[in-house]
Amino acid sequence: MEKILRGIMRYRVLDRASMVKQFQEVKNNPTPKAVFYTCMDSRMIPTRFTETSVGDMFVVRNAGNVIPHSQYFVDEMTSCEPAALELGCIVNNIRHIIVCGHSDCKAMNLLHSLRCKKESSIEQRRLSPLKSWLATHATTSLEKFLSMKGDFSKPMLFTAETPQRKFVAYIDPDNKFCIEDKLSQVNTLQQLQNIASYGMLKKRLEKHDLHIHALWFDIYTVCRYKIVTMSNRPTFDYNDESQSERLARKSKDSPFMIIGIIGLIGVCGFGAYKYKNRGKMSTSVFLMQLRVAAQGTVVSALTIGLAYTLAKEHLFKDDKK
16 A cells, blocks of 8 residues: 555656646547456556557456446446446447457456356355356356367357357467466457447447457567457457567657667767777767767757657648648
8 A cells, every 4th residue: 555655646746747738638639549448457557558648548447358248238237348338439439449358367267167067156156246247247258168178279250249240260279378368368259249239339330330359468478469350350460569560660650769869879889980089188078079969969859859740730730631
């Protein structure tokens, strides 16, 4: 608790002003991009591994990243997960729903144990809210997983209530993951079917105005397995961003930062070359001048980049529209 309180105090001193400014911008111009469902596991930090900011996503977290099927929406008995679907996709017209699972999921470990009738008995469910939650809303995932009989080299068929939501997926055909991680992947895909079961989303799904995606992360290797189902064209894409790909992306996002780094390297290289011919100048004076030149190069590049960004966002904004 002390760590949390200290964090709150640091936030008030260091970050509050900038965060309040971002909150105000979102209030005046809300443009959320996705409804993001993920596990409540403390290792899952969706805003960090998606590099999203304030106002980009509606995030819903629970044990096992489970979205109950619409059959459990009876009268006034419901949960926050379908309510988030309505708030995001109906009220705010968000076009993307993302379900994100992960490796070493404790909820999935428990779900796997529920294949034993003793563990999933009524008595056990009355003693454990977590077992009750999983037994009620994730049993379909477990049944689909068990139907494979351990052979995950074969494709799995997931069928939802609308024709556009039928898709085939392969779960770990190379047998790299443990049983519980395989179940976690099946469970993540099963949630797409559960989401598509809600009638309030049917028209948008049929018009391809709403898209449902699944992500699955191996948290220990920071590898990402992306499963996307859109317009009856499923893809299973393994995406582990290399250093060169990351550099290329950063270069595209912040070209003047890269120019500044290249300029810094150039100035340092030129300084090393000129060091032998510095004459009577002392080493300390030479290094001081070199530092000023290097800093000036970097600051100039960043200043030009900032000016370009501001001009692009404010001066030329109306022209683009």
